[in-house]
Amino acid sequence: MESRSDNFKWFGEGFDGFPKILPDDCVQYALYIIDANLSDFDVRQQLRTIQTAANALCKTLLNEFIWQRDSFDLELVQQDGRSFLQGQTNFGDSVEDEWLVVYLLRELSRKFRHSWIRVFDSDGEFLLIEAADALPKWLNPDVAENRVWINDGKLLIIPKLPKPKKARPEALNLDNASTFIQDRKDNLLHSPTIDSEAFYRLQKYPAQIKASLHHAMITIPRKLAYVLHEDAAYISPAVEAFYLRDPISLRSLQSHQPSTLFFDPKDFVTVSVKFTKVGYAQLKGQDFQTPPAWAAYFPRDPETRIHPGSEMGMKVTCGFEMLLSDPQNVDKKPVREMKLLLEDLDAGEERLPSDDEILKWDRIQDDESWLDIDFSDFDKELSGRATLDQLGQGTGFGDKTAHENLRKMVARFEKFVNEDDGAAEDADFLDDTDNDDTSNSSGKTGSDSSGGEEVDKEVEFDEDRFASMMRDMMGLPAATTPDNAQRPESKVDSGLPVQGGNGSIDEEKEIRGVMDEIEDELRQAGALSLDPLSEEKVAIQEVLSPSTAAARASSATTVSNSPRSSEASPDEGCSAGDAELNVDLDRVRELLRGFSVTS
Numbered sequence: 001m002e003s004r005s006d007n008f009k010w011f012g013e014g015f016d017g018f019p020k021i022l023p024d025d026c027v028q029y030a031l032y033i034i035d036a037n038l039s040d041f042d043v044r045q046q047l048r049t050i051q052t053a054a055n056a057l058c059k060t061l062l063n064e065f066i067w068q069r070d071s072f073d074l075e076l077v078q079q080d081g082r083s084f085l086q087g088q089t090n091f092g093d094s095v096e097d098e099w100l101v102v103y104l105l106r107e108l109s110r111k112f113r114h115s116w117i118r119v120f121d122s123d124g125e126f127l128l129i130e131a132a133d134a135l136p137k138w139l140n141p142d143v144a145e146n147r148v149w150i151n152d153g154k155l156l157i158i159p160k161l162p163k164p165k166k167a168r169p170e171a172l173n174l175d176n177a178s179t180f181i182q183d184r185k186d187n188l189l190h191s192p193t194i195d196s197e198a199f200y201r202l203q204k205y206p207a208q209i210k211a212s213l214h215h216a217m218i219t220i221p222r223k224l225a226y227v228l229h230e231d232a233a234y235i236s237p238a239v240e241a242f243y244l245r246d247p248i249s250l251r252s253l254q255s256h257q258p259s260t261l262f263f264d265p266k267d268f269v270t271v272s273v274k275f276t277k278v279g280y281a282q283l284k285g286q287d288f289q290t291p292p293a294w295a296a297y298f299p300r301d302p303e304t305r306i307h308p309g310s311e312m313g314m315k316v317t318c319g320f321e322m323l324l325s326d327p328q329n330v331d332k333k334p335v336r337e338m339k340l341l342l343e344d345l346d347a348g349e350e351r352l353p354s355d356d357e358i359l360k361w362d363r364i365q366d367d368e369s370w371l372d373i374d375f376s377d378f379d380k381e382l383s384g385r386a387t388l389d390q391l392g393q394g395t396g397f398g399d400k401t402a403h404e405n406l407r408k409m410v411a412r413f414e415k416f417v418n419e420d421d422g423a424a425e426d427a428d429f430l431d432d433t434d435n436d437d438t439s440n441s442s443g444k445t446g447s448d449s450s451g452g453e454e455v456d457k458e459v460e461f462d463e464d465r466f467a468s469m470m471r472d473m474m475g476l477p478a479a480t481t482p483d484n485a486q487r488p489e490s491k492v493d494s495g496l497p498v499q500g501g502n503g504s505i506d507e508e509k510e511i512r513g514v515m516d517e518i519e520d521e522l523r524q525a526g527a528l529s530l531d532p533l534s535e536e537k538v539a540i541q542e543v544l545s546p547s548t549a550a551a552r553a554s555s556a557t558t559v560s561n562s563p564r565s566s567e568a569s570p571d572e573g574c575s576a577g578d579a580e581l582n583v584d585l586d587r588v589r590e591l592l593r594g595f596s597v598t599s
Contacts, residue, residue, distance in 0.1 A: 023090070027098045029105055029119040031074065031085040034181050044083045047076055050112050051085060057104060065209055066233050068094035068276050069240070072101050082174075092240065094278045096212050102127070103205045110153040116181060117150040127155060131197035143170065146177040149188075155198050157189040214280045215272050215364035218313040222267045222352050224320060227341055229353065229361065232274045235316070237334050239279040241326065242319030243286065252325035253291040253318055262324050262342065263317050265294050269355070270309065272364045273316065281371060283315050291318060 031050060033043045054074050062072075069092040074085040091097035098121065105117050120126065125144045128135060138160055139147070147158040158172060158180050172180075181188070204211075220228075228234060241249065258264045275283075294314055320338075329335045344350040 024122050025069075025092055026088055026090045027101050027119065027121045028088045029074075029086070029101065029117065031105070031108070032082075032116045032118075032178070033084070033114060034116050034178050035114060036182055040081075040083055044076065046112075046114070047083060047085050050074075050108060050115060051076060053111060054085075054104070054108055057107060061104075061206055061209060064213075064232075064274070066213060066236055066274060066276050068092040068097050068236055068278055072104055092278075093282070094212075094276060096208065096278075098126075099201045100205070100209065102199075103202050106150055106153055106199070106202065109150050113152045115151070118146070118148070119150065120145075127198040130200060131155075131194045134191065134193045134197050143172075146172040146174055149177075149181070154190055155195050157194075159187060159189050212277055214275045214277045214368075215362075215366045216275065216280065216312065216368075217270055217272050217309050217363065217365045218316060219268050219270045219310045220273075220313040220317050221263045221265060222269050223342070223345065224263045224317055225269050225271045225358065226345070226350075226352050227320075227338055228271070228273060230341060231334075231337070234320075234334050234338060235273060235275055236279060237329075237332065238316060238319035238323050239275070239283055240319075241323040241329070242288075242315055243279075243282045245322055249322040249326045252321055253293065256292045258293045261293060262321055265297050265314075265317065268297075268313070269358055271358060272362050277370070283312060283319075284368075284371065286315065288315055288318070290314070294318075 031047070033046050035043075038046075051074050054072075058072060067089075070088075070090040072087065072089055074087045077084065077086050089097065089101050091101075102119055105119055109115055109117050123129060124141050125148045128139065128144055128148060139157065143160070149156045149158075158177055161170075252261070255261065258266065323329055324335060324338060341350070345352065
């Protein structure tokens with residue numbers, strides 16, 4: 001959290017060590033006895049009592065539970081002259097393990113009302129994150145450390161101290177927080193709304209403890225079945241070893257001699273193995289090529305179907321093999337215990353179970369439908385069309401809690417999208433961008449704007465501007481006005497040869513030739529098409545003066561007899577006086593956009 005780094009002191013400033021950062025996927029918790037009338041000896045006695053009660057609670061609720069990685073554990077420690085219970089649990093990919101820790105701590109706080117508990121993870125005060133919608137505005141991550149406590153099953157918050165109106169709340173250290181709780185306990189903030197939001201996920205406990213496990217019948221070597229029967233919790237580190245495998249850990253499986261393995265792929269038995277749901281899903285979703293030592297039992301051809309129980313058994317066995325053979329796992333407690341069991345078997349001190357004994361073991365096969373997602377049901381959940389009967393029967397996507405979470409999430413998103421005012425306030429950066437674009441394109445029309453967003457907008461078609469641009473491009477004289485205005489005496493410098501005497505007629509012929517060339521180019525590009533039934537006006541004719549249009553009509557016969565017209569298509573051979581030129585407006589818009597960019 002930021003407040004920890006803010007108090008950091010460098011060398012020469014009273015350096016007291018580098019700040020400790022909680023690893024990812026870890027939850028840390030501490031339990032204190034805050035009572036000025038108790039000596040440290042009395043506090044330690046009460047802490048030991050709570051520690052014993054915590055162990056008993058775990059045995060009662062978690063007798064058959066399997067943790068994804070680390071278990072719940074409270075140790076008695078003394079730091080800065082203060083004795084308290086402290087623990088840290090790495091929950092890996094199973095977030096449910098983190099909430100199970102919160103549930104156990106809350107139950108302890110109800111049983112021992114004089115205990116005060118803090119719990120946080122790498123995100124900080126994650127209980128406040130759950131209750132973010134119900135928190136006061138001043139309570140942010142910068143000042144939340146040491147302010148949030150669990151006592152008697154309630155979430156209590158140390159309020160901000162009286163300060164000037166503009167002063168910002170300050171972060172509290174543990175001593176200040178303990179002093180406030182001890183002297184001003186009645187001033188602690190408590191809100192039922194915050195409680196319900198922060199502890200919302202605990203509503204499904206303790207039933208969720210059993211619901212988070214999955215049993216499956218798999219085929220594994222008899223030796224491995226013996227190990228798992230001794231302690232079913234060994235499955236979690238093996239699944240993790242398989243899921244996080246790397247080339248180094250896979251070396252042990254590359255041997256072609258099965259006798260070199262801890263679990264020789266022979267003497268198979270089918271037993272029921274208990275997994276966490278997260279671990280089972282991790283195994284189920286992994287594609288794994290059959291190792292060489294297993295090739296004789298499972299073909300390596302990917303098209304050959306393998307029995308699901310046998311394939312899952314191969315993955316589990318390979319996970320145990322990688323776990324025990326990887327040197328980095330030598331000091332792990334489960335690895336040491338399993339190697340001792342295997343040594344006892346090799347020494348003859350223990351024997352493998354017989355088939356009759358294995359038949360007496362639990363043979364549980366849970367339904368795997370929770371792995372399947374019906375996307376139609378998922379869509380109904382998002383749209384709120386799932387019925388209460390579906391939720392009660394479990395036929396919808398997820399459970400009732402998941403349904404409510406999805407509905408809440410979608411409702412908030414829809415509110416953000418549908419409320420124009422709120423969207424504008426929450427997306428100020430878009431307004432800034434729009435303002436910049438507007439300022440850059442001020443004084444330009446829609447067709448002139450060079451902003452990137454104008455590409456997607458419909459281009460405005462300005463006929464007068466188009467006619468002017470065509471005249472400039474072809475070197476035509478300015479258009480005449482409707483009031484019988486005469487053609488200017490001075491010709492526009494078009495670069496075309498102008499003949500004297502009959503210059504007007506010769507000029508129109510030259511213009512007509514240029515127009516024919518342009519028409520051919522536009523027709524080849526697909527911008528123009530001749531359609532006798534079209535009622536649209538010819539854009540090219542709009543840029544010509546009436547005399548030029550008349551000249552075009554009078555020279556239609558000459559043009560039709562030219563070599564170019566003799567090679568034209570039947571549509572092009574139509575009389576210019578009978579057929580109108582059809583303009584592809586979309587193509588013209590593209591041309592205009594190109595002109596506006598280059599202008």
